[in-house]
Amino acid sequence: MTAAQETMPTEDAAMLRTHFDLQREAYLAAPVPDFQQRKQDLLALKRMLTENADAIMEAISADYGNRSRHESQFAEIISGADAVNDTLKHLKKWMKVQKRRVDQTLFPGGKNRVIPQPLGVVGMIVPWNFPVNLSFVPLAAAFAAGNRAMVKMSENSINLTRLLMELSPKYFPEDKLRFFEETGGVGIEFSKIPFDLIIFTGSGQTGRAVMAAAAQNLTPVVLELGGKAPAVIDPNYNLKKAVGRIMFVKQFNAGQICTNVDYVFVHKSQREEFIKLAQEYVAKHCPDIEHKDYTSVIDDRSVKRLVDTLDDAREKGATIVNLSGDQQINYETRKFPLHLVLDTTDDMIIRHRETFGPLLKVMMYEDHEEVVAHINKYDRPLALYPFTNDRKLQDMYINRVMSGGVTVNDALFHVAQHDIPFGGVGPSGMGHYHGKEGFDTFSKLRPVYYQPGFSPMQFLRPPYGKFATRVFNLLVKQKS
Numbered sequence: 001m002t003a004a005q006e007t008m009p010t011e012d013a014a015m016l017r018t019h020f021d022l023q024r025e026a027y028l029a030a031p032v033p034d035f036q037q038r039k040q041d042l043l044a045l046k047r048m049l050t051e052n053a054d055a056i057m058e059a060i061s062a063d064y065g066n067r068s069r070h071e072s073q074f075a076e077i078i079s080g081a082d083a084v085n086d087t088l089k090h091l092k093k094w095m096k097v098q099k100r101r102v103d104q105t106l107f108p109g110g111k112n113r114v115i116p117q118p119l120g121v122v123g124m125i126v127p128w129n130f131p132v133n134l135s136f137v138p139l140a141a142a143f144a145a146g147n148r149a150m151v152k153m154s155e156n157s158i159n160l161t162r163l164l165m166e167l168s169p170k171y172f173p174e175d176k177l178r179f180f181e182e183t184g185g186v187g188i189e190f191s192k193i194p195f196d197l198i199i200f201t202g203s204g205q206t207g208r209a210v211m212a213a214a215a216q217n218l219t220p221v222v223l224e225l226g227g228k229a230p231a232v233i234d235p236n237y238n239l240k241k242a243v244g245r246i247m248f249v250k251q252f253n254a255g256q257i258c259t260n261v262d263y264v265f266v267h268k269s270q271r272e273e274f275i276k277l278a279q280e281y282v283a284k285h286c287p288d289i290e291h292k293d294y295t296s297v298i299d300d301r302s303v304k305r306l307v308d309t310l311d312d313a314r315e316k317g318a319t320i321v322n323l324s325g326d327q328q329i330n331y332e333t334r335k336f337p338l339h340l341v342l343d344t345t346d347d348m349i350i351r352h353r354e355t356f357g358p359l360l361k362v363m364m365y366e367d368h369e370e371v372v373a374h375i376n377k378y379d380r381p382l383a384l385y386p387f388t389n390d391r392k393l394q395d396m397y398i399n400r401v402m403s404g405g406v407t408v409n410d411a412l413f414h415v416a417q418h419d420i421p422f423g424g425v426g427p428s429g430m431g432h433y434h435g436k437e438g439f440d441t442f443s444k445l446r447p448v449y450y451q452p453g454f455s456p457m458q459f460l461r462p463p464y465g466k467f468a469t470r471v472f473n474l475l476v477k478q479k480s
Contacts, residue, residue, distance in 0.1 A: 010185055010189060011185070012183060012185035012186045012188075012189050013185075013189040013192070016150075016180070016186065016189055016190060016193055017193065019150060019174065019178055020121060020150065020193050020194075020195070022174065022175050023121045023148040023149075023150065023174075023175050023176075023178075024120065024121050025175070026148060026173075026175035026176070027118070027120045027121055027147075027148055031117070031118060031120070032117055032118060032146060033118070033146045035091065035092060035095060037146075038091060038095075038143060038144055038146055039088060039091065041143040041172070041176065042084050042087060042088055042091070042140060042143055042144060043084075043088075044171045044172060045084055045136060045139055045140060045143060045171070046080075046081050046084040046085070047171060048167055048168070048170075048171040048172075049077060049080050049081055049084075049132070049136055050077070050081055052163075052167055053073075053077045055163060056072075056076070056077070056132060056160065056163065057069055057072040057073065057076070057077070059159040059160040059162075059163045060072050060076065060131065060132070060157075060159075060160050062159040063128065063131075063156060063157050063158060063159045063160055063298075064295060064296050064298055065296040065298075065333060065334050066292060066294075066295060066296045066333065066335075067253075067295050067296070068253075068292065068293045068294065068295050069292070070293065071252060071253055071295060072132075075130055075133055075252075075253070076130060076131075076132035076133050077132070079133050079137070079416060080132055080133055080136035080137060080140075082418070083136065083137045083140045083418060083434075084136070084140045086418040086419075086435065087140045087141070087144045087418075087435075087438075087439075090435075090436065091144050091439075094116065094144065094436060094439045095116060097113050097114070097115050097116075098113065098114040098115075098116075099111075099112070099113060100112035100113065100114055100447075102449075105475070105478065106475070107449075107451075107455075108452075108456065109452035109454065110449060110450060110451055110452060111449070111450040112447070112448070112449055112450075113447075113448045113450070114445050114446065114447055114448070115445075115446045115448055116145065116439070116440070116443040116444070116445055116446070117146070117443060117444050117446050118145055118146030118147045118442075118443065118444070119145070119147055119196035119197050119442060119443065119444055120147060120148070120195075120196035121147065121148045121149070121150065121195055121196055122142050122147050122148070122149050122150075122195055122196060122197045122198070122199065122442060123149075123150050123151075123152070123190060123191070123193060123195040123197070123198045123199075124138055124139070124142075124149060124150070124151045124152065124198075124199050124200075125152050125187075125190060125191065125198065125199070125200040125201070125202065125210060126151060126152065126153050126154060126157075126201065127154050127201050127202045128154035128155075128156035128157045128298055129253060129256045129257060129258070129298070130253075130257075131153060131154065131157045131160055132160070134201050135151050135153070135164075135179075137433070137434065137438075138199050138433055138438065138442075139151070139177070140438070141433050141434070141438030141439055141441065141442050142442045144438075144439050144442070145439050145442035145443040146443075147196075147197075147442055148175065148176050148177070149176075149177050149178075150177075150178050150180065150190075150193075150195075151164075151177070151178070151179045151180065152179075152180045152182065152186060152187060152190045153179060153180065153181065153182060154182060155182035155184075155187075156298050156299060158181065158182075161179060161180075161181045161182070162181065164179040165179045165180075165181065191209075191210045191213040191214050192213050192216065192217075193217075194217040194219060195214075195217075195219050196219070196220075197219065197220050197221070197222065197441075197442065198210065198214050198219055198220070198221045198222070199221070199222040199223075199224075199431075199433070200221060200222070200223050200224070201223075201224040201225075201258070202224075202225070202226075203225065203226070204225045204226070204227070204427055204428075207223045207225045207429075210223070211223065220431075221430070221431070222423070222429075222430065222431030222432070222433060222441060223424065223429045223430050223431065224258065224382070224422075224423065224424055224429045225258075225382070225424055225427065225428050225429040226258035226259070226354055226356070226382050226424075226428060226429075227258075227262075227354060227379055227380070227381040227382045227424070227427060227428040228262040228263060228352075228354050228355075228378065228379075228381055229259060229260065229261060229262050229381040229382055229383040229384065229385065229403070230261070230262065230263055230264070230265065230371075230375050230381060230384060230385070231246055231261045231263075231264040231265070231384075231385035231386070231387065231411060232264070232265040232365075232368075232371050232385070232386050232387065232388075232397065233264065233265065233266055233267070233270070233274075233387045233388075234267075234386070234387060234388035234389075234390060234393060235267035235269060235270060236388070236389070236390065237387045237388050237389060237409075239270055239273060239274065239277060240277055242387045242409075243274060243277040243278055243281060244277075244281055245387075245409075245410045245411060246261050246264060246360075246385075246411060247278055247281040247282065247285075247338070247360075248281075248285075249261060249411045249412045250338065250358060250360050251282075251285070251286050251294070251338055251358065252295075252412075253295050254294070254295040254296065254297055254336060254357060254358050255338075255355065255356065255357045255358040255359065255360075256295075256297070256298060256302075256356055256357060257356075257412065258354075258356075258382055259382050259383040259404075259405070259411075259412055259415050260356075260411070260412065261360065261385060261411050262354060262355055262360075262361065262381075263360065263361035263362070263363060264360060264361070264362055264363070265363050265364075265365045265371050265374075266362055266363070266364060266365070267364070267365060267366070268364040268365065268366055271342075271362075271364055274362065275321055275340060275342075275362075278321075278323055278340060278360075279321075279323055281323075282323040282324060282338055283325075286324070286338065288327075289324055289327050289330070289335040289336070289337055290330065290333065290335055294335060296333055296334040296335055296336075297334040297335075297336050297357060297358075298334070299334070300331075300334070302334075302356070302357065303329065303331060303334050303336060305357075306336055306355070306357045306358075306359060307329065308349070309349050309350050309353065309355065309359060310339065310341070310359065312348055312349045312350070313341050313344060313348045313349070313350050316345060316347060316348050317343065317345065318341050318342065318343050318344050318345075318348060318350075319341070319342040319343045320339060320340070320341055320342075321339060321340040321341075321342070322337050322338075322339055323337065323338040323339060323340060324337030324338055336357060336358050337358065338358045338359075338360070339358065339359050339360070340360050340361075340362050341359055341360065341361045341362065342361075342362045342363075342364075344361055344363070352378075368393065368396065368397075371397075372396075372397070372400045372401055375401050376400075376401060379426060379427035379428065380402050380403060380404075380424075380425050380426040380427060380428055381403045381404070381428055382403065382404040382405070382424045382428035382429060383403055383404055383405050383406065383407065383411070383412075383414070383415075384397065384398075384401055384403035384405075384406045385406070385407055385408075385410070385411045386398070386406070386408055386409075387408075387409050388408075388409070389409070394408055402425055402426075403425065403428070404422075404423055404424035404425050404428050404429060405420075405422060405423075417434070417435075418434060418435045419435050419436070420434065420435065420437075421433070421434055421435065421437035421438075422434040422437075423437075459471075460472075
């Protein structure tokens with residue numbers, strides 16, 4: 001390839017830029033939609049979701065090979081519609097111009113205001129594991145803030161993407177919303193577009209690449225990157241309840257959730273009881289992995305990753321417990337039994353790589369300080385799950401272990417709350433959305449100072465004489 005060819009835009013880049021320019025032009029023509037327009041956009045987004053719920057869930061299942069309908073209803077349809085409903089309930093309040101204080105000593109008669117205004121055109125890069133939730137929830141925030149959006153879906157969501165590309169023009173003009181299919185080149189070029197904001201959900205490795213590309217345009221980014229989220233069970237907490245709650249989220253979507261329990265600390269005195277209770281849970285709630293309620297692993301590459309993780313642990317001395325009894329991995333349907341992995345060591349893959357599947361690492365502990373020290377040795381996780389009724393112990397974990405979010409005495413459910421922000425910290429991500437924080441993230445909170453007709457600053461212009469010296473000395477004294 002010649003140097004000239006290397007600098008020529010690809011077909012995908014040209015296509016993306018054309019659509020970006022279309023949305024940018026529409027934004028510049030009407031940069032601040034009023035409340036009624038934003039309400040109309042949010043209602044259209046909800047109709048697009050609810051009026052096509054069956055087709056959407058079927059498309060997601062086709063992409064997975066099998067995706068539990070009930071899990072799709074809960075995590076995609078209900079959660080997405082609820083996010084829109086909550087946004088509509090609070091939108092007028094969020095849009096209000098905010099009055100702020102003015103130092104009347106320095107600026108008598110002045111006024112300060114903060115005006116939430118749309119950023120413009122935002123780009124969203126959406127993963128395959130919850131493709132509707134992770135597109136429609138941020139879209140609700142983006143439209144509430146008055147923006148336009150381009151959404152790039154995952155290559156593993158091909159059926160859903162094509163459906164959304166077909167449905168979207170029935171509800172929105174292309175200069176408001178457009179979905180894009182991953183063609184092999186779109187993903188590379190998408191983050192190079194000079195969006196006003198990019199929100200990416202996915203792996204840390206890809207997140208770094210997105211951030212590097214966005215930096216070329218100084219485009220701000222919101223990154224949701226996952227990580228190894230720990231749970232810890234206080235030996236004084238009801239163990240059966242804790243196991244039931246942890247195993248529910250571990251089997252949900254076959255464990256393919258960025259905020260899932262990656263590993264759990266169990267007091268060493270409860271090791272055998274924990275294993276027994278986990279086996280009983282699976283026997284009752286997931287007795288047959290071939291059942292339609294048990295979701296498939298997304299693709300062959302992910303199955304191989306999980307198999308390699310188990311094989312590596314087994315070969316290095318870990319104890320592997322197949323909670324599904326004699327049921328084995330079905331490579332054709334990509335149904336993968338739930339496993340516990342115990343007695344791990346630091347040279348094992350499972351200690352370092354996010355499992356993102358139906359594998360649960362179990363670690364024994366004696367003292368709470370062990371737990372804190374171990375978690376803090378590694379990257380800050382996206383979530384933390386302490387199981388204890390001891391308020392002091394809850395606070396100790398929350399204060400001593402930094403994570404993106406926390407659910408106490410359960411897992412995942414902080415993500416489903418609309419009035420608290422969702423986001424990572426450090427290697428697990430940056431930025432927040434959901435609720436008011438989502439509106440703020442997709443807005444420019446624009447500071448405006450209004451100067452009155454008379455300003456005493458005119459008497460403090462150079463050359464500075466005795467009067468200015470006296471005034472400045474007095475002000476210094478007042479502020480000291």
